[in-house]
Amino acid sequence: MLSIKNLHASIEGTPILKGINLEIKPGEVHAIMGPNGSGKSTLASVLAGREEYEVTEGEVTFNGKDLLDLNPEDRAREGVFLAFQYPVEIPGVSTTNFLRTAVNQVREYRGQEQLDAVKFLSLMKEKMKLVEIDQKLMSRALNEGFSGGEKKRNEIFQMAMLEPTLSILDETDSGLDIDALRIVSNGVNQLKSPDNATIVVTHYQRLLDYIVPDFVHVLYKGRIVKSGSKELALDLEEKGYDWIKEDVDGASV
């Protein structure tokens, strides 16, 4: 589904990603962990098409298409979804209006018929249950004045509405208390299917108790320096990142 080969990316001339290789197949959950500043969020942003990052080398194919060649909206329409680390507050645009525009633009691209107001609302009601999101938030301006937990739930709710094939959760767990974490994870798990894949970018192992990964990758200094099964996450929780840093830094000396 997703194939990343030797991906290099920089921001304002500073290289951040220095040769990422990653293969993701349908139905898989990949966790990407690593210390702060290792490039985790950059990877998520580059995949979603954030303009500030310049890809300097390498390729990314998504379902056979050159992902890097697509603008952000077309990536979303192709089925890539980024749950933002910091969801943006947009005054004056109601969540409902925003989502209806998004869903219908995505549907148009995929050759599906547009949803009228009635069908859209019933779809919304169904998906809202997944993340136990309050109806009242829907008529308010997008994310404006939402609590941290509400914003993250709203991200997963949008994911449910857009039905992506590849979801990238960028530190969706950061700042969540245990109840909110359960709700968010539960939503993600219910959306999992043999046809879609998830990349979970996180700093903390705790999330992976709820969203169980098939693979865990450790990102450090812009490269994946270690990959393993979910046990790797437990090792990291116990021992921290220092042993990995030492391995890598020692080897490169």
Place this chain on the structure above:
Amino acid sequence: MTTLTKNKITESFLEAAHLTKAENLVALQQKGIDFLKNEGLPAQKAEEYKFTHLSKKLEANISNFGAASKASLNAEQVKAELIADLDAHLLVFNNGQLDLELSSFSEDNYTLKSFADLSAEEAQKIGTIAKVEKDPFAALNTTSFEQGTYIHIAKGKVVEKPFQVLYFNQANGGQVISPRIYIDAEANTEATFIEKIISLDEAAYFLNSVTEVKVSDNSHLHYYKIQNESTSAIEVNNFVTDIHRDATFSAFTLSLQGDMIRNNLSLNLLDSGCEGNMYGLYLLDGNSHVDNHTNVDHTMPHADSNELYKGILGDKSRGVFNGKIFVRQDAQKTNAFQQNNNILLSDDAIINTKPQLEIWADDVKCSHGCTTGQLDDEALFYLQARGIGKEEARGLLLYAFAGEILDHIKIEAFKEYCISLVQERLGNL
């Protein structure tokens, strides 16, 4: 003594000053002439006009200083400009003069007359709200209005349908058009005015209007204005209201196009319990220049004012916002709020924004703020990342910014009309 005048353009105007047909008003006109002789139109460095160099603009574009001639205007042209689905009293102004043939109104609950037909008592009122000494362009209008229009709403009357006021303006070799309106709303009245300014051709004219409004005790007036003129249009309008006890006045100004437009909007809150609201939206492209100078004068306790102006500026357009709030010593328990927010879409667009608060009372709530920024890239990316095309996303964000002002329009048909104008403009910005 024309030698006293400050600049050439003032002399040209003074030479062309002509006395009105309303004899009752000759003395007032003379006051205007005297003021102009002494003060002149604003020089380049005049503080109140320092970003809007009207004298220079007029010198370069205006050459026909005499009385504006009547344009040949037909019912079809008027019909084309009517706001859809708006049931209204239609007042058509042809180069500044009320055109009775093209207007269509029934004087239910109000009367309307030319200044020439005013009683001595009524004539006394003209120029008492928009005083010649307050602004040189108000003085200039006073020297050259022909037939002003006086609208009287008798005590306790509610004018159910809004007034639709269409100003048709023709260049006619760079002419000067000087409409003059006095709205006299007695106690316990209600009325709504919707004004639209229309250019009949693409060349320059100078529209210099004065509107005086008396909002008496417990009356409620709404005044909406759309400025969507030719790219050569030069306009100054002085709009001054006296707002009395428990009365409400709301102004809404949508500015979309003009070469140079200056709006002087003044609200005098003269008694307790009254409220003044000012909402403005300017969406400019090309070389349009729009200057909103507003002035709120709180003189008595327990009065409120709210002001929100927003602008989106593209290309080489320029916006000016200057909002003055005076809170006089007696005006305790005043609530006065002012906000001006701007988005600049191009490197060449300019906004000059300046709040001016003078507060002499000690128990008041006043706030002001202004912001100027660009379209939020992070918000744009967020919408794109959800599958919304870039152009659509941009439109959504700009409309969300502008929409807050449109929400203050209370007449549904007019709101729809403004929404369509705004969306069209935002699509091209």
